[in-house]
């Protein structure tokens with residue numbers, strides 16, 4: 001069994017969510033996972049964790065060969081409880097550090113290195129397979145989950161919101177009044193993440209698009225959780 005296809009499995013469902021920065025992937029995924037009793041995997045945190053490790057080791061992250069050379073060194077562990085997800089590298093909790101401007105500014109360059117993606121996609125598929133095997137199921141969010149990591153997920157969603165809404169949400173979260181600077185940073189990351197040659201952020205035809213502009217987080221969680229509950233009934237009936 002693998003993340004490419006889930007025939008013969010127990011009842012665990014796979015929910016794949018992609019979308020641009022600040023569209024609400026993490027908060028929606030966590031809420032849905034809690035509501036539906038699923039595990040939660042934030043794949044962006046994995047790209048951030050490897051970037052943080054490279055920066056701390058003084059690897060020149062603007063040089064893809066240098067990054068590729070070290071890609072298998074950090075041990076990344078992802079806690080998948082949606083109530084309290086954790087990220088550690090070499091047994092050190094890095095959950096706060098990976099959200100720094102230092103990491104945010106460099107993570108797109110590191111994520112564009114094919115060897116980084118090969119390593120992390122393999123790790124992600126193992127975690128998904130384990131969640132499916134256990135019967136728990138999982139919500140996985142990122143930029144290439146519906147396209148590359150789990151193209152046969154039971155539920156595939158593409159979350160969007162206007163750039164202005166995303167920048168305003170992010171500014172509220174960070175308690176910064178400079179919405180224009182926040183928006184410029186989001187647009188830069190969107191551009192890098194959707195134009196890179198390896199697994200760029202794209203919307204597949206079979207993914208349900210949810211434009212969350214003008215909807216509260218609670219409303220979005222309700223819609224997605226209802227969808228997951230419906231799909232789950234079919235998965236259970238088939239198993």
Ligand SMILES: Nc1ncnc2c1ncn2[C@@H]1O[C@H](COP(=O)(O)OP(=O)(O)OP(=O)(O)O)[C@@H](O)[C@H]1O
Nearest residue numbers: 021022023024025026027169173212215216217220
């Ligand atoms: N529908 C919504 N309405 C209002 N605020 C929202 C909504 N969805 C998410 N938010 C808020 O917007 C901010 C960004 O959301 P979140 O971190 O979930 O986005 P993301 O897509 O995971 O971003 P990134 O890809 O950068 O990690 C958070 O403060 C979150 O609480």
Ligand SMILES: Nc1ccn([C@H]2C[C@H](O)[C@@H](COP(=O)(O)O)O2)c(=O)n1
Nearest residue numbers: 043044045047107111142143144193
């Ligand atoms: N599946 C993924 C998830 C994330 N990335 C990259 C691109 C993002 O800018 C960065 C950080 O993600 P975030 O924490 O903002 O969700 O990681 C990716 O390439 N593929």
